[in-house]
Amino acid sequence: MESAPANPGQGIGASVLRKEDDRLLRGRGQFVADLRLAGMRDVAFVRSPLAHARIRAIHKPHECGDDIYTAADLAPVKPIRAVSGLPGFKVSEQPVLATGKVRYVGELLAMCVADTRARAEDIAASVKLDLEELPAVHDMLAGRQAGAPLLHDSWGDNVFLETNVEAGIARAFDAPIKVTREIRTARQCMAPIEGRGVVAHWDRRLEQLVIYSATQMPHIVRTGLSECLGLDHERIRVVAPDVGGGFGYKGILLAEEVALGWLAMHCDRPVRWIEDRREHLTAGANCREHHYRITAYAERDGRLIGIDCEATVDSGAYSAYPFSACLEAAQVASILPGPYDFPAYRCRTYSVATNKCPILPYRGVARTGVCFALELVLDAIARETGIEPHEARMKILVRPEQMPFDNITRKHFDSGDYPQALRRAVAAIDLPAVRARQKRGEPDGRLIGLGTAVYCEQAAHGTSVYAGWGIPMVPGYEQASARLTPDGGLELRVGVHSHGQSMETTLAQVAHEILGVALARITLVHGDTAFTPYSTGTWGSRSMVMAGGAVARACEEIARRAISIGAWLLKAEASAVRVIGGEVVGPTSKVSLQDIARVWYLRPQDLPVHVNPGGLEATVGYKPLRDSGTFSYAAHAVVVAVDPETGNVEILDYVIVEDGGKLVNPMVVDGQICGGVAQGIGTALYEEMPFDAAAQPLASTLADYLLPGPTEVPAMRIEHMEIPSPYTEFGVKGIGEGGAIAPPAAITNAINDALRALGAREILQSPATPRRILDAIARAGEAAP
Amino acid sequence: MKAANFEYERPGDIKSVIALAEREDIVTKLLAGGQSLGPMLNLRLAQPDVLVDITAIPELKRVEENADAVTLGACITHADIEDGRVPDGCAGALSTVARDIAYRAVRNRGTIGGSLAHADPAADWISCLAAMGAEALVSGPAGQRTLAVAVLMTGAFDTALAPGELIEAVRIPRFSRSARWGYFKVSRKTGEMAQAIGVVLHDPDRGVCRAVMGATESAPIVFAQAAALFGGTSGAPALDRLDLDAATQALITAGITDAIDRKLHITALKRAIGRAAQA
Missing domain, CATH: 3.30.465.10 (Uridine Diphospho-n-acetylenolpyruvylglucosamine Reductase; domain 3)
Structure with a gap:
């Protein structure tokens, strides 16, 4: 069977405008907070004011006791358990409403319901808490020490999981160059424009709990709700309507989702909770907090021989569902080597429980932290050996002739030309010109610095990878349904969710590529467990590889069935007809898919006798030829100007040379890269959620938690390399997270390059705030830690 | 994050505002643009009984x-x-x-x-x-x-x-024609609150030479007779005559103990002086 699109301007590779923008840009999207159900009541939660305390009592004021619920009321509801099968993992149970102890500021203690949110907050404020404060673990390294206060009393320590990966580290010990650094990344909050939100009601006709939630993974939420509420799956429907960005924060089961579900079943009214920004910052979206003690061994010429690392991740109080408390740290050990080929490696990791809200996987997950750690030490080696930073990388980057390549931690690189990406980035940023400018000096006294970073992004990794982690959710085949409508339109149904990824457009492009149906007639149905195939959802840069592959397969099946009917109508052999541009074309005549659909649905008397009774609707599952993941990658190069008197950093130029395999919609890919880099700039320079010694979060509004704005995000120059993956449909690679991975490393390297002129201490902590930069300058001459 | 309950008044004259504001049986807050008060109400940091909107006067x-x-x-x-x-x-x-x-x-x-x-x-x-x-x-x-x-x-x-x-x-x-003005604020990013503010106004025709270091933890530090800050000379404020010790001492007196904070304030003042000189 052959096929070709009618209009190559709408298929794979076309930068068509996004179908979803017509409603989103006009403010006509429908988000959870836009829903209005008759009789709906609002929920506000009483949250713990203390990081660690024993609950002596929760007093409900008499006059509104009926509108307040505590753990005692929710007794049959089970706690959230996200267990990993990795050996030694210690299990935490996160009660939906706290019982016994509270373990972080913001933990849910009581649920208050009223006709308005303001009134619900009044009621919440009237609840009296009797808490016995306990010493808190506010720092992951302190939490690892013997004698630290225990979060989970039965554990004996605060370590969720310890892992160790070792590959011939001893052979590096005699290396002539050895640099050791202590590197930290701040705890951050992923900050989608829309926070979380839940509307829940009980549908008496279907005997079904209906949950509208701002989530990336409606099917996984349904499974989690089923476990916690003790309800069968068919009694639960989860709808994710328009969702205003996810970034991982919407890839977890919330205690609030469970609590609202229980409430809707018990109060006979629709209920809703719309997260406010203070809840979001202090009690919800926390991520990224890593610590590395890392030693790099190298030859005198700067060639890296080995990495020896001890990494600690602050996992927070509980293991979040479904990714668990250990995924991030355990991932560190397996991905720290990045895109480099070197012979000696060791990495020990610790996932530490602290009195902070659970750490969640943010765009890039552990990759942003490991890229920061590794790329900073590679620059340190370059300085130590007197070579340009990109030269140190060129010596060890995986080479194209090694593809496919299994690295030191047995990651399987599918394809690519990494040295080309770096070469092109260095050329585009014009290294000699930057060095000349740096030497010349700026009239305003600012210091110029150049930074580079290279990363790889394993994406759409499936069963073979996740079965090893043993977490509650292991992705398998991804399914898609395709259905031709009686008038020749095409409906696609997928279990992934699009909340900024542009899938309403790009999956339609995939379908167009196969069937030639005009994009305007293709509709993507997603975000509703009642209408879509089961899926683990949108995470891990997997949707285009997995759902894109599934859509292609489903459309191919539709094409086969249309060919069979079309050939009959054309009185031709099926082998002699093809689907071209929305028509079945035979040797002498053709018939449109629209006419074929009309026959199938409305004129069955015209169908061939042995027609496939499945008709023009098919659900097909897909996995790539290998499910160990695609490897997209990029080299980032950045020029900054550092003001040595204020510590402010301006990004003067930013270049990205990226290989995302075959690009379905290059404009959408550019958008993904720009958005990711904007977040990476936040990680590099602005975003930090500090805690005091009592583990109180100190940034409770966006006045304290700084995000980059339009003036902080420069125009970027993006170059694409499209080296296809040999394992996926069309050769696509997952690219959703990449933009957010390299900027903290590249920008911090650039700052350190700029500060070198002053002999300043290296910046080894993100974000590189003005205070940290001024401090590094003030402490010029001191050795790196 | 919704405001606690409050009454709302929007009087048409100042007398009525004062009548409400001086009542001792209620807590009133005046609302003008609401760009600071609005968030404070929603965070329940301010919980007035009556919000008096003064924008109709x-x-x-x-x-x-x-x-x-x-x-x-x-x-x-x-x-x-x-x-x-x-x-x-x-x-x-x-x-x-x-x-x-x-x-x-x-x-x-x-x-x-x-x-x-x-x-x-x-x-x-x-x-x-x-x-x-x-x-x-x-x-x-x-x-x-x-x-x-x-x-x-x-x-x-x-x-x-x-x-x-x-x-x-x-x-x-009003500034006279001879006025030289310089203003500089240090902030983390566009639109954010200042970490340090420096202001210099030299208007010899009016006999004015003032300097301010603002965005401290408290009220701004005002040098009403800023000539002293520049070696007591009557000329225009100049970077090379800035008495760094005096500026630093004023910051210490204002309770700014952190050296990096003081550096930012001195930088803001210096840059304001620089801008005034170019004006």
């Missing part, structure tokens, strides 16, 4: 000019000043300052009087108007009085306004 939007000064009603917005809808007696300095306050959405509603009364140390007007020698025209139960902006603020979010008093307008002296 014509006198509070008045603009008066004479040979010596421009008087701007308290409810004139930052955007009014930025866009030149009101006269700028300071050779464009007012609109330059206004343009860098927060974000345009904030400037559209935020007011000059509200900013002064709110007394956030990091706000722009309190430091700039102090350097300009502006006066707040204050009305209250005891009648009217004027209060120099330089002494209006008594501490972070605290002013010398008595109970029941409100700022009606701000009288801003």
Whole structure:
């Protein structure tokens, strides 16, 4: 069977405008907070004011006791358990409403319901808490020490999981160059424009709990709700309507989702909770907090021989569902080597429980932290050996002739030309010109610095990878349904969710590529467990590889069935007809898919006798030829100007040379890269959620938690390399997270390059705030830690 | 994050505002642009019984000019000043300052009087108007009085306004042709609150030489006779004559113990001096 699109301007590779923008840009999207159900009541939660305390009592004021619920009321509801099968993992149970102890500021203690949110907050404020404060673990390294206060009393320590990966580290010990650094990344909050939100009601006709939630993974939420509420799956429907960005924060089961579900079943009214920004910052979206003690061994010429690392991740109080408390740290050990080929490696990791809200996987997950750690030490080696930073990388980057390549931690690189990406980035940023400018000096006294970073992004990794982690959710085949409508339109149904990824457009492009149906007639149905195939959802840069592959397969099946009917109508052999541009074309005549659909649905008397009774609707599952993941990658190069008197950093130029395999919609890919880099700039320079010694979060509004704005995000120059993956449909690679991975490393390297002129201490902590930069300058001459 | 319950009044004259504000049986808060008060209400940091909206009072939007000064009603917005809808007696300095306050959405509603009364140390007007020698025209139960902006603020979010008093307008002296003005603020990013503010006004024809270090933890540090800060000479403020010890000592006296904070304040002052020299 052959096929070709009618209009190559709408298929794979076309930068068509996004179908979803017509409603989103006009403010006509429908988000959870836009829903209005008759009789709906609002929920506000009483949250713990203390990081660690024993609950002596929760007093409900008499006059509104009926509108307040505590753990005692929710007794049959089970706690959230996200267990990993990795050996030694210690299990935490996160009660939906706290019982016994509270373990972080913001933990849910009581649920208050009223006709308005303001009134619900009044009621919440009237609840009296009797808490016995306990010493808190506010720092992951302190939490690892013997004698630290225990979060989970039965554990004996605060370590969720310890892992160790070792590959011939001893052979590096005699290396002539050895640099050791202590590197930290701040705890951050992923900050989608829309926070979380839940509307829940009980549908008496279907005997079904209906949950509208701002989530990336409606099917996984349904499974989690089923476990916690003790309800069968068919009694639960989860709808994710328009969702205003996810970034991982919407890839977890919330205690609030469970609590609202229980409430809707018990109060006979629709209920809703719309997260406010203070809840979001202090009690919800926390991520990224890593610590590395890392030693790099190298030859005198700067060639890296080995990495020896001890990494600690602050996992927070509980293991979040479904990714668990250990995924991030355990991932560190397996991905720290990045895109480099070197012979000696060791990495020990610790996932530490602290009195902070659970750490969640943010765009890039552990990759942003490991890229920061590794790329900073590679620059340190370059300085130590007197070579340009990109030269140190060129010596060890995986080479194209090694593809496919299994690295030191047995990651399987599918394809690519990494040295080309770096070469092109260095050329585009014009290294000699930057060095000349740096030497010349700026009239305003600012210091110029150049930074580079290279990363790889394993994406759409499936069963073979996740079965090893043993977490509650292991992705398998991804399914898609395709259905031709009686008038020749095409409906696609997928279990992934699009909340900024542009899938309403790009999956339609995939379908167009196969069937030639005009994009305007293709509709993507997603975000509703009642209408879509089961899926683990949108995470891990997997949707285009997995759902894109599934859509292609489903459309191919539709094409086969249309060919069979079309050939009959054309009185031709099926082998002699093809689907071209929305028509079945035979040797002498053709018939449109629209006419074929009309026959199938409305004129069955015209169908061939042995027609496939499945008709023009098919659900097909897909996995790539290998499910160990695609490897997209990029080299980032950045020029900054550092003001040595204020510590402010301006990004003067930013270049990205990226290989995302075959690009379905290059404009959408550019958008993904720009958005990711904007977040990476936040990680590099602005975003930090500090805690005091009592583990109180100190940034409770966006006045304290700084995000980059339009003036902080420069125009970027993006170059694409499209080296296809040999394992996926069309050769696509997952690219959703990449933009957010390299900027903290590249920008911090650039700052350190700029500060070198002053002999300043290296910046080894993100974000590189003005205070940290001024401090590094003030402490010029001191050795790196 | 919804405000606690409150009553809302929107009187049409100042007398009614004062009558509400001086009542002792209720807590009142005056609402002008609401760009600071709005979030404080929603965070329940402010829980007044009555919110008194003062934006319907014509006198509070008045603009008066004479040979010596421009008087701007308290409810004139930052955007009014930025866009030149009101006269700028300071050779464009007012609109330059206004343009860098927060974000345009904030400037559209935020007011000059509200900013002064709110007394956030990091706000722009309190430091700039102090350097300009502006006066707040204050009305209250005891009648009217004027209060120099330089002494209006008594501490972070605290002013010398008595109970029941409100700022009606701000009288801003005109610059002479000889005036040299420099303003610089250090902030983490565009639109964010200042970490340090430096202001210098040298207007020899009027015998004015003032300097301000603002965005401290408290009221701005005002050098009303800034010549002393520049070696006591009568010439224009100059970087090479800046008495760093005196500036540093003033910061220490103001309680700024952190060396990096002091560096930022000194930098802001130096850059303001530099800008004044180029003006």
